[in-house]
Each structure stands twice: as structure tokens, then as C-alpha cells.
Amino acid sequence: MARLRSNARALFWPSLALIVVAGGVGFFAGRVSEVWEVVLLWSAAAVATLLLFLLPLAVWLSRRYTVTTRRLILRHGFFVRVRQELLHSRGYDVAVKRTWLQSMFRSGDVRINSGLDHPVVLKDVPKADQVQRALSELMEHAQTIVAVRRQQSESVSDETTVWGSR
Numbered sequence: 001m002a003r004l005r006s007n008a009r010a011l012f013w014p015s016l017a018l019i020v021v022a023g024g025v026g027f028f029a030g031r032v033s034e035v036w037e038v039v040l041l042w043s044a045a046a047v048a049t050l051l052l053f054l055l056p057l058a059v060w061l062s063r064r065y066t067v068t069t070r071r072l073i074l075r076h077g078f079f080v081r082v083r084q085e086l087l088h089s090r091g092y093d094v095a096v097k098r099t100w101l102q103s104m105f106r107s108g109d110v111r112i113n114s115g116l117d118h119p120v121v122l123k124d125v126p127k128a129d130q131v132q133r134a135l136s137e138l139m140e141h142a143q144t145i146v147a148v149r150r151q152q153s154e155s156v157s158d159e160t161t162v163w164g165s166r
Contacts, residue, residue: 001138004065004131006124007107011060017052021045065122067131069138072112074120086114088142094135096128110135 025045032038058078066073072086086092092115098108108128112135113119125131 001069002067002131002134004067004122004125006060006063007102007105007126008060009101009105009107010124011057014053014056018049021048021052063123065125067134067138070142072135074122084120086112086120088135088139089145090114091139091143094132094139096132098128102128 022045025041028041029038032041062078063076064074066075070088072088074082074084074086076082093113095111095113096108097111102108102124105126106128107124107126110122110125110128110131111119112122122131
């Protein structure tokens, strides 16, 4: 049904750092004349780009939430991938928590409490209210389907069974 990531607002500071590094390299590249200074400048720019831009980008890209009609799938991790699934038919509580900045961008932290382990948090999800409503509706729909199936399997038939014969 939906694939979600955290709000792209998380990449604001890394993008700003990339712009500053590119501007700094452009400014200082014409001013240094020694070979070791050029190598030092480009090496520092590469390390700063790696630590300040590429690493936060990889972390942001590695976290994904998938909502299907049957379950909620959470994936995160870069070198070690972790996948967690929550079935809608099990039932859970859904709550939204927002900071003032998240309220400005209509995002929020969706907190899912299944009652067994620690709560699962979908961090800084865009349109958090819609995600909360969708998860609640999917959970209710899944529980009614499971209840109907359980009721059908446990119902006693009207037929009389003869045990043995005389």
C-alpha cells in the first residue's frame, strides 16, 4: 500500500555541509600552489564529504517502512539489515507525537505499541495523521476478518452425529 521514509528535512544540514565543502574547495583550490597543499585540500574535502554528507544520506536511505494490507514492515541498517514485521491482525495501539518543527511540516513520530516488546517508532514520518488513521483502519479490518474466520471454525454445526451403532 505505501512505502515511507523519514522526512527529507533530515538531509538539510548534510546538504548545507556539502555546499560549504564544495564552496571551500572552489575558493581555496586556486589559492594553493604546493602539491602537498592541493592533496591536503582534496583529502580534507573528501573526508568532510564522506562524514558530513554521504554517511547521513546512507543512514536516511537505509531506514524504510512498508505498510501492506496484512502487516507493517520496518527495515533499517546499512551493513547489518534488520527486518521487523507487525501483523495488523494482532492488534496494537497507534499514537502520534510531534515537536513544533514536525507540526510545521505535518510530520511526526508514529508510536506503535503491540504490548509485547518495547514500542516501535516510525521516526519523523510525513503525514503522520494519515499514517495513524490508515494503520488503525487496517488493524480493525484485519481483526474483523480474523474474528469471522475464528467464529466460522469454532461454530457448532446443526447436524446430529451418531456415535456408534446398535
